Amino acid sequence: MTGKIYLVGAGPGDPELLTLKAARLIAAAEVAVFDRLVADAVLDLLPPACLRIDVGKETGRHCVPQDEINAILVNLGLAGHRVVRLKGGDPFIFGRGGEEAEVLAAAGVAFEIVPGITAAAGCAAAAGIPLTHRGVAQGLRLLTGHRQDDGELDFDWHRLADPTCTLVVYMGVASAERLAGGLRGAGLSGETPVAIIERGTTPDQRTLFSSLADLAADMVRWQPKPPSLLIIGAVVNHALTPHMDHVGREAAQ
Known part of the structure; x- marks a missing residue:
């Protein structure tokens, strides 16, 4: 049996x-x-x-x-x-x-x-970031920055470069520079805000804020460790972390 x-x-x-x-x-x-x-x-x-x-x-x-x-x-x-x-x-x-x-x-x-709470929902909530927001983000896309064969990311960048849609990238630390370059090359503004959430929902959570233009340099400077998640889109500007004392926040300097 x-x-x-x-x-x-x-x-x-x-x-x-x-x-x-x-x-x-x-x-x-x-x-x-x-x-x-x-x-x-x-x-x-x-x-x-x-x-x-x-x-x-x-x-x-x-x-x-x-x-x-x-x-x-x-x-x-x-x-x-x-x-x-x-x-x-x-x-x-x-x-x-x-x-x-x-x-x-x-x-x-x-x-x-x-089913369980996926990292996109849990980490965004812990960082005070609404994944959708009236008049800001009308949609949500979940992506993985990891490729099984370690090859190049093969996204349709022009479809992803939608300023009315929030992008959440799982396992995106190693591919952050490629992600930023692909999205900017497809027309998404370099000023688009990005949040990097490291060890989300745990006592060791670190929430870092950048932009597509600065992301590659900031990733080198901050060296986030997995598990880390990227949230890309205007909703990042609506993060409520200053009012959530259980969340660690390190803003870009």
Whole structure:
């Protein structure tokens, strides 16, 4: 008899942002398989007897290959275990949850998706930045700055260079200069504001403010560390962080 795999969104870092369902499953987990972006404060909620399988890092390697993670989940499910598969943010937003769900379905392993607060929503809220705002931003686009083959970003820059739309870039630190250049080359003003949110929603959050024109130089100066998220668009000018004393803010000087 097969077990069941719960693909659980662990949110952006603050354990109080877990859904009630996610918190309940974590507290009762028999086995937990987790990524490197799952916050330690969330892992602390696992029961002492829970078997923990860290697939986010391994000695001498950056991460466990996705095919190996898929095999781990299938084998655990076929062995009858009830598994909490923890993913930072939401499992279906740049979390490869869709790939894992397809593999589990093909293997006949029961699974359930438990959504979580994605980094775009959680980090923007923690930094006091409205992702949409009447008369300022009529739309929102979520992008990844990481390419699986480490190749060049291949966005349709002219479609992205829309001043009425907020862009949120996951894993965008390494590609910040290319992003800024592509957007400016497609006509987006160099004065367009940018927020870099490092370790969002955690006590170590750092919120940095720049512009497309200054972004490359500011990234070199500030050296933000992952996990960091970029928010690009006029909504950044509406950040409310001066009134939110739990958020660290470092303005461009």
